[in-house]
Amino acid sequence: MTSFMVQTLAATGGLQREFTYDGLRATEAKFSKGGRRPVPADKTADVRVAYLEGRSIAALDRDYGVSRGAIRTAVADLVTDRTAIEGDAPAPELPVTLGMPGKVADFLRTAELEPAERAALDQGVTVRRGQGYTLLVTAVPAVHHRLLARCQPLDGGPGLPAVPAQRKARRECVNRVSTLTP
Structure with a gap:
């Protein structure tokens, strides 16, 4: 009985892999790339300026209709610059x-x-x-x-x-x- 259940679960896992590969192949056939949508190239400069002005990543992703990950990727090199702009005050000590x-x-x-x-x-x-x-x-x-x-x-x-x-x-x-x- 136990071996039957293991075989059934293994077959289900194999089907899931096949469905995933079928979906990837269908996406490639449409010439589109899978994954998150990046920040549009013409809007990247606007996103970077807004981030440096103090806008939050959550607000930017709502405004531009892309994920937070895409915003973080667009401003990745600015993260250290923003903390330097915000002040040289040391971080407060935590208890x-x-x-x-x-x-x-x-x-x-x-x-x-x-x-x-x-x-x-x-x-x-x-x-x-x-x-x-x-x-x-x-x-x-x-x-x-x-x-x-x-x-x-x-x-x-x-x-x-x-x-x-x-x-x-x-x-x-x-x-x-x-x-x-x-």
Whole structure:
């Protein structure tokens, strides 16, 4: 029974391929090329100018009656020029969620923090793991880097004893934050 079903499905796939090839041959016989219609040659310059003036690709495809892919092809070399025209302002940093070991979070809660750092810690989500916990902190990379810098005393130093468990927790935090761009 199963082999009959497999043979039937294989035969159906073969028919679909034949229908596809028949359609392609019929299109070739009419001397027309398959695929999306390109932007008309006499309208390409107009499309490019409109794009540089700030018109969206969706608006251009409605105006010229072609697909968005055709508009994108017509303005492909202008995409980088438009972003340069729009300004040299850096892209805004997006918030990132990182797990902070509980020992590091406990240390930071007792430290003097800036308002953005304090807000990131206060809004963190606690996730229990074994006997400890991880605090999921969502903030922009710059805040993560500042929080990490404030954890420096956990490594110990002149006049400060290092607690091995806290040092290990800080190293975990360093590994997670180091994956972010500064």
